[in-house]
Structures are given as C-alpha cells and as structure tokens.
Amino acid sequence: MGPLSGIRVLEFEAIGPAPFAGMLLADMGADVLLVDRPSASDLGLKRERWYDVMLRGKRSVTLDLKSPQGVEAALELVARADALIEGFRPGVMERLGIGPDVAFQRNQKLVYGRMTGWGQTGPLAPRAGHDINYIALAGVLHAFGRKGDAPVPPLNLVGDFGGGGMFLAFGVVSALLEAQRAGRGQVVDAAMVDGAALLAAMFSGFLAAGQWSEERGANILDTGAPWYDVYETADGKHVAIGAIEDKFFAELGARLKLIDLPPQYDRSRWPEMRQRIGAAFKSKTRDEWGRIFAGSDACFAPVLSWSEARSHEHSRSRESYIDVAGVPQPAPAPRFSRTAAAVSRPPPERGQRGAQALADWGFDAGAVKRLESLGLGTKE
Secondary structure (H helix, E strand, O other), X not given: OOXXXXXXXXXXXXXXXXXXXXXXXXXXXXXXXXXXXXXXXXXXXXXXXXXXXXXXXXXXXXXXXXXXXXXXXHHHHHOOOOEEEEOOOOOHHHHHOOOHXXXXXXXXXXXXXXXXXXXOOOOOOOOOOOHHHHHHHOXXXXXXXXXXXXXXXXXOHHHHHHXXXXXXXXXXXXXXXXXXXXXOOOEEEEXXXXXXXHHOHXXXXXXXXXXXXXXXXXXXXXXXXXXXXXXXXXXXXEEEEEOOOHHHHHHHHHHHOOOOOOOOOOHHHHHHHHHHHHHHHOOOOHHHHHHHOOOOOOOEEEOOOHHHHHHOHHHHHHOOEEEEOOEEEEOOOOOOOOOOOOOOOOOOOOOEOHXXXXXXXXXXXXXXXXXXXXXXXXXX
C-alpha cells in the first residue's frame, strides 16, 4: 500500500538502471509487470533470478518482441499501463514497432520512460557505453581519486543507479503527476550522462566561485583535507572522518588526544596534520576507535563492509535491511508516515505470477487466451 499503489508500470527486460528504476517504483507500491524475453541467452545473465534484487516486487510475462504477434500482445499491455520503462538503445523500440508514436495511439495518457547512457539525441546517442564512460564524459570520474593518482571508478553507482535509474524513476513519477492534470502522457528521456552531471550540480557553483580546484585530492571533499578522509587502524581496517565544521574538528582532536593540532584551514600544515591523525588512528583497532568516538559529534564512522553494515546497531534499529526469500538486501527508501513502502514479493522467474497480473490489469479469460495465442507466456 505504498504511495504509488494503483499505478501500473510495464517494464521491458533490460539490465542495470532500468530494472533499478522499476524496483524503486515497485517498492513504492506500483504494480510493475515485467515483459521478459522467453530466455536470457542474449543478455548473458548467469545468476539465478531469485538473487536479482532489482526484480523484487514485480510480476512477469514472456514475449518474443521480434515477432509481429509478440509486438501486438505488448501493445495490448501498453493500452492498460500508466507508464512504460525501456532500456534499449535509441531506435530499438521504434524498429520493434513499440515506439512512443505507436504506443500513444493505444494509450494517450501513457508515460513512456526511456533509459539510455547517452540520451535519445546527440552524436553519441547510438553508441555503446557503460557507466564508466558516461561519468567520464560528464566530468565526474575525473574528480574521484587521490592527488597524483589516476581517477578511480566509484563502482557503477554514479552513472547506472544514481544518475540513471533514480532519475528515470523520478522522471516517470513527475510525468505521471502531470498526465493526471493534462490528460496526456509524454516521453521521459533519462540519460546517465545527464544524471551524472546533475548529481555534481553543487560543484558547478564551487567552480564558478573559485572554491574548487580541478586537481584531484586538492579540495576539502576529495581527500585533500586531512580531516575529511579515510584512515587505516591497527587491525588493517579503516575509519572515515568528516570533521568540516570547526566545533567538529575540535571534537575530533579531543577524541584523538591531539589537542595541539595546527589550525584547521592552514593548508601549508595539512601534511603534518595528516601524519599525526594517521598515526593516532593506527594506534588502535577500528572497533576500539568506535567505542572512543561513541556519542561524539566528530563526524566519525567505521568503514563497514556490506555484510557488516547490515548488522550495525543503527541499521538494526531502523530496520534498514530486510530479508526477501533468503536474500539480505536494503529495505525500500525513503519512508512514509502513512503509505509505507514495502517489498510485496520476491523476484519472479520468467512468466511467474503473470496470469494473476493479467487478471488484475483487467484482462478477462477471453482476452488472456488471445494474448496467449500471440505468444504471451505465464506461469505460476
């Protein structure tokens, strides 16, 4: 019964950011029906779908979209959807016969969500790419890394999921709200290169004001400052500190018993400060420092692995992680005071729960038989 309860979303099978957007919508209560290929051989997926967290909360039907009959079945589903999500290269859906123009003829209120790396237009639009390429072109990858070292890819979190799937989900919800007023849908062109650039909006202001250097590791937030960095502890683990404000910096010094640290913003003495802070942290284990900093405002946190994060007392108190069919994973976010988000069901196998989904979408027995004759597959 999340805030999107009653919204029907048709998601075409893809990898990465598109299914992540579908997961976000499903977590919020949307009824997400996944149009799967009959098999995954051309996607190269090797793990069991049971472990594909981004498919949670969805139901599935299978269709061969390369057949005219499969396309017709897809369009009949389009006619009953509020939104559509696809993650193909530009032009693929049009070549299949399920592009926006055709879809809007079947359903003028449809929100047509498109997820690509480079966008629907521009000289790179038809080219292949991955997260690392999109964030490189957006200027974001250049900023990750230590002084004098090469840029370090931040997993595929900034392009695929932060700049991609999250912006697609946001765009779809925004367009759904507008469609309620206008009575017409529209295309949402979500490009990872755009989203990654927008995530870095704050730094545009810093650059314009002369408050940010494009040299890596030379700024407050990019490991340039010794009081905003990661330090190794005696047991080979790490802690993170972010004591930006002067009162928090003072608290950091007090907890480390380094009361005579140089002035916080004296850059000429940052190397000395870094050496002293590093030596202090190296004198005790990560968990010992956790106890020393407990209850402080020094902006301290242990660097936890994913497995450790699930068992931390703060995560447990907020129930930030859940178990779905034996797979530990993050709980839906954000939280709502009335319409709580939840994971309604585990990831489906191909076609699983599709029959009930069709009934819930208003297809009677005769219509279901017609869809099956067009090649639509379901199983329970």
